[in-house]
Each structure stands twice: as structure tokens, then as C-alpha cells.
Amino acid sequence: MPAQQKNEAAIDAAVNEVRLVGRVSQAPEERVLPSGDVLWTFRVVVQRAGASGRTSVDALECAAWSARARRSVASWQAGDVVEVSGAMRRRFFRTGGGAASRVEVEVSRGRLVRRAGSG
DSSP, X not given: OXXXXXXXXXHHTOOOOEEEEEEESSOOEEEEOTTSOEEEXXXXXXXXXXXXXXXXXXXXXXXXXXXXXXXXXXXXXXXXXXXXXXXXXXXXXXXXXXXXXXXXXEEEEEEEEXXXXXX
């Protein structure tokens, strides 16, 4: 297969899927945007192996927009271990200081793996 066809095949196979299993850093918050849209936002803390073999953590912003996802996260608490899946999104919005953006996981599904303090 020629190189150009391989590149085109790789692009066709590109996918934006995220799966995180980690700890909720603080209770999810319900937010109502100026547009009237409702979402729940929260952070999932996940471990990551560093280049030197040391473990560090990443705190990743998540947003639940769909009714199904909002129902899933509404009862989560700080310290709960959860699994979320969705896609990375860059969202643009206006602030008092002008235009801004943020990158977050747009959660399509979420489930509680273990309640905080339950072992």
C-alpha cells in the first residue's frame, strides 16, 4: 500500500474516545449556563506512570451534558472511584474578559465503581 493511502487509512481510523477510571476530587457541581443548558462538572484524578518510573497524578476536567450522564454523576461524592467514558472536547465561551476556551472530557457514560471510604 502506498504511503499516501496508509496516511489516509490512518486518518479514517482516527477516533476520539476517552475512558478514565479514577477518584472524584470533589462533589460534582450542577451548572446552568446563560444559554439555559444544564451540565454537571467535576474532576477525575487518575494515576500516571512518569518517565522515571515514579507515579504522579492528573486531574482531568469532565462535563456531563446529556440527561443520562447527568443522572449518573449527580449522586457522586468526593473520593468516589468512578469510570467515565466520552470524548475530549474544546469548548469556547465568553467571559467578562472576552472569549475563553477549555478542554474537558465530555462524558457520555459514567458509573460508580466504589463509594468513598468503602474499602
